[in-house]
Amino acid sequence: MIKLRSVSKSFGSTVVLHETNLDVPTGDTTVLIGPSGCGKSTILKLIMGLLAPTSGAIEIDGEQITAANIIGWRRRIGYVIQEGGLFAHLTVRNNILLMAKHLKEPVEPMETRLRELCELTHFPEDALRRYPVELSGGQRQRVSLMRALMLKPSLLLLDEPFGALDPMVRARLQDDLKEIFKRLQQTIVMVTHDMAEAAFFSDEMVLLNQGRIVQSGTLADLRTTPASEFVRDFLHAQRGLAEI
Amino acid sequence: MKSLGFLLAVLAFCSTVRAQPIVAGSKRFTESYVLGDIARVALQQAGFAVVHKQGMGGTIILWQALRDDDIQVYPEYTGTISEEILKAKQPLSTDEMRALLRQDDVGMTGDLGFNNTYGLVMRRDRAAKLGIRTISDLPNHPDLNLGLSLEFLGRRDGWGPLSTRYDLQMQNVRGMDHALAYAALAAGSIDLTDAYSTDAKIEENNLVVLDDNLHFFPQYQAVFLYRLDIDKRAATALENLAGTIDEVRMRHLNSEAERTKDYTYAAELYFGQKYVSPSRNLAEKIGRLTWRHLEFVGASLFLGIIAGIPLGIRASRPGPVSNIILSTTSVIQTIPSLALLALLVPLPFFGISSVTAIFALFLYSLLPIVRNTATGLQDIPTTVRESAAALGLEPQAQLWKVFLPLASRTILAGVKTSAIINVGTATLAALIGVGGLGEPIISGLNLNDTGTILQGAIPAALLALLVQFFFDALDRVFVPKGLRLKQ
Numbered sequence: 001m002i003k004l005r006s007v008s009k010s011f012g013s014t015v016v017l018h019e020t021n022l023d024v025p026t027g028d029t030t031v032l033i034g035p036s037g038c039g040k041s042t043i044l045k046l047i048m049g050l051l052a053p054t055s056g057a058i059e060i061d062g063e064q065i066t067a068a069n070i071i072g073w074r075r076r077i078g079y080v081i082q083e084g085g086l087f088a089h090l091t092v093r094n095n096i097l098l099m100a101k102h103l104k105e106p107v108e109p110m111e112t113r114l115r116e117l118c119e120l121t122h123f124p125e126d127a128l129r130r131y132p133v134e135l136s137g138g139q140r141q142r143v144s145l146m147r148a149l150m151l152k153p154s155l156l157l158l159d160e161p162f163g164a165l166d167p168m169v170r171a172r173l174q175d176d177l178k179e180i181f182k183r184l185q186q187t188i189v190m191v192t193h194d195m196a197e198a199a200f201f202s203d204e205m206v207l208l209n210q211g212r213i214v215q216s217g218t219l220a221d222l223r224t225t226p227a228s229e230f231v232r233d234f235l236h237a238q239r240g241l242a243e244i
Numbered sequence: 245m246k247s248l249g250f251l252l253a254v255l256a257f258c259s260t261v262r263a264q265p266i267v268a269g270s271k272r273f274t275e276s277y278v279l280g281d282i283a284r285v286a287l288q289q290a291g292f293a294v295v296h297k298q299g300m301g302g303t304i305i306l307w308q309a310l311r312d313d314d315i316q317v318y319p320e321y322t323g324t325i326s327e328e329i330l331k332a333k334q335p336l337s338t339d340e341m342r343a344l345l346r347q348d349d350v351g352m353t354g355d356l357g358f359n360n361t362y363g364l365v366m367r368r369d370r371a372a373k374l375g376i377r378t379i380s381d382l383p384n385h386p387d388l389n390l391g392l393s394l395e396f397l398g399r400r401d402g403w404g405p406l407s408t409r410y411d412l413q414m415q416n417v418r419g420m421d422h423a424l425a426y427a428a429l430a431a432g433s434i435d436l437t438d439a440y441s442t443d444a445k446i447e448e449n450n451l452v453v454l455d456d457n458l459h460f461f462p463q464y465q466a467v468f469l470y471r472l473d474i475d476k477r478a479a480t481a482l483e484n485l486a487g488t489i490d491e492v493r494m495r496h497l498n499s500e501a502e503r504t505k506d507y508t509y510a511a512e513l514y515f516g517q518k519y520v521s522p523s524r525n526l527a528e529k530i531g532r533l534t535w536r537h538l539e540f541v542g543a544s545l546f547l548g549i550i551a552g553i554p555l556g557i558r559a560s561r562p563g564p565v566s567n568i569i570l571s572t573t574s575v576i577q578t579i580p581s582l583a584l585l586a587l588l589v590p591l592p593f594f595g596i597s598s599v600t601a602i603f604a605l606f607l608y609s610l611l612p613i614v615r616n617t618a619t620g621l622q623d624i625p626t627t628v629r630e631s632a633a634a635l636g637l638e639p640q641a642q643l644w645k646v647f648l649p650l651a652s653r654t655i656l657a658g659v660k661t662s663a664i665i666n667v668g669t670a671t672l673a674a675l676i677g678v679g680g681l682g683e684p685i686i687s688g689l690n691l692n693d694t695g696t697i698l699q700g701a702i703p704a705a706l707l708a709l710l711v712q713f714f715f716d717a718l719d720r721v722f723v724p725k726g727l728r729l730k731q
Contacts (some may be wrong), residue, residue: 074636090724
């Protein structure tokens with residue numbers, strides 16, 4: 001369970017996240033959705049400790065995140081971003097194993113885990129020795145996912161993981177990812193601006209606008225009882241949603 | 245702090261290898277080289293081991309080196325001693341000079357037998373055409389082109405007071421290297437320069453010395469200054485040189501030195517020794533100078549890397565400290581090498597030694613390394629930085645395992661730039677007489693001899709190319725393959 005208690009974030013006089021309370025239940029897939037600049041990615045960065053909250057506190061499984069324990073927490077959280085954030089100087093294999101090697105994990109289980117991940121993400125094993133520049137966009141996201149899952153995190157955060165992909169690749173990766181989520185049975189927080197994507201993955205979605213949570217619930221909840229004019233407009237703006 | 249301690253350790257090591265024999269110094273002009281070598285031979289004949297550090301620079305550097313015991317003897321002129329070293333208000337007698345020098349533990353030999361005073365020289369034909377015979381004739385020709393040596397422009401017995409005394413208001417006065425001024429005079433691009441009265445070029449180039457009719461220039465009797473704590477027999481050997489060289493003889497020795505491009509030959513002429521041609525040793529000499537040059541480049545570059553990369557890492561973070569690091573290294577780069585040496589030589593622990601040359605080169609090597617390291621690290625995209633942090637790597641591990649490898653190409657490019665610049669700049673070592681390929685370049689400049697200049701310039705250029713190839717090869721070792729692949 002992740003808890004945001006009265007968390008806010010400002011850069012100088014610009015407030016990117018107003019005082020926010022949010023509970024992310026264990027085992028669920030929660031999707032943070034909203035237009036650009038609504039504060040959804042900021043929430044992920046606050047959980048990862050990449051940003052420090054201006055006020056309030058964040059708890060994971062009852063423990064408050066501090067500068068002292070953040071490194072330990074990061075190792076238990078998988079984090080996938082839009083462009084993958086792969087390290088260009090390392091092969092795919094070394095990108096995935098970087099942290100395990102740094103922690104001097106035993107070799108055998110590490111290799112087994114690597115093969116499991118290739119199978120899970122449908123990534124060809126013989127491409128492990130390639131470098132990031134030699135991969136397609138979809139492959140890079142698969143590698144990024146493998147790297148995030150390598151140490152069996154208890155929590156997975158994904159920030160627009162399909163943002164940079166073309167539609168065909170995107171659809172295939174979405175199907176695969178949904179399957180993976182089902183097998184992992186993990187707590188997952190995903191950020192997107194695409195309502196169809198949110199509906200496809202989420203147990204619960206949290207709609208944000210201008211640094212505030214506007215409404216939480218399922219797609220049906222948002223549709224039948226929109227909390228504000230903005231919710232109605234945001235749903236309307238997403239074409240093709242009617243068929244879902 | 246660690247790297248600073250290491251630096252000091254390396255420099256301390258370098259300083260312990262300083263030579264034990266008597267060290268003779270000389271200034272950067274033919275006569276001084278020849279006299280320095282005469283002192284060397286005289287002391288050797290008296291049974292001492294002697295090293296001659298040729299062409300170490302100007303008066304200030306030599307005087308400081310003598311007081312610091314970096315050298316034990318060098319040729320000087322009485323006018324310079326009273327004006328520049330003792331800064332006397334009125335003319336001093338020889339005994340007064342001796343007494344004042346003794347306070348610095350320095351002795352002065354009797355005069356060697358000739359007066360090498362400053363003079364203003366012009367081409368004979370040009371002077372005749374304009375009807376100029378004395379310095380007093382100059383005010384009638386304010387539009388002459390003057391190319392004066394930089395030292396003469398700044399001296400208390402130089403251009404400033406001279407032009408006041410003669411009421412000169414010349415419109416075109418510029419400073420240039422003394423050796424280049426003769427070439428400029430011959431080519432007609434300047435009309436007048438300063439010269440020493442024993443200068444061989446006066447005869448060779450058919451120049452005329454303008455009469456100092458108001459007796460402005462002080463006497464410049466040549467003497468040797470030496471440390472009073474050297475062996476008595478060494479001091480005697482130097483004193484015995486007094487009164488043995490008259491103006492004609494000196495001019496002849498200077499002329500021979502310039503004709504043969506060999507100071508040692510001229511010195512040995514004085515002693516009537518048989519001359520051994522240096523040409524068979526040319527390859528050996530160039531090899532030795534090149535190796536020495538490489539030592540300077542290698543040692544300074546090594547220190548530059550050790551200090552520059554950590555400074556660059558620090559400078560990659562925003563804040564005032566980074567600005568201080570970057571602006572300091574930039575300012576260092578703007579200091580001319582001769583000025584930097586003049587600043588370093590008087591400091592304790594430096595003096596006239598390889599340490600000073602290496603330290604100066606080290607300072608010059610910092611800017612490209614520091615700046616490229618900082619830029620390379622700053623250019624890493626935020627997404628990659630955040631990914632490294634999000635994996636749970638400690639800040640140190642992020643730096644070593646991710647950021648430095650990603651910036652390696654830029655950092656190595658900075659090191660390469662430093663190395664190539666250093667190959668060029670290392671010629672400065674010759675300014676303080678510690679060797680390297682600058683030695684033939686500077687003596688060639690003084691002799692106005694292209695052949696000698698090329699003996700230094702060609703190996704230096706080849707060395708720069710070699711360094712370039714070496715680092716291109718190093719790219720394959722230090723830059724990870726993933727960064728070398730094309731998208």
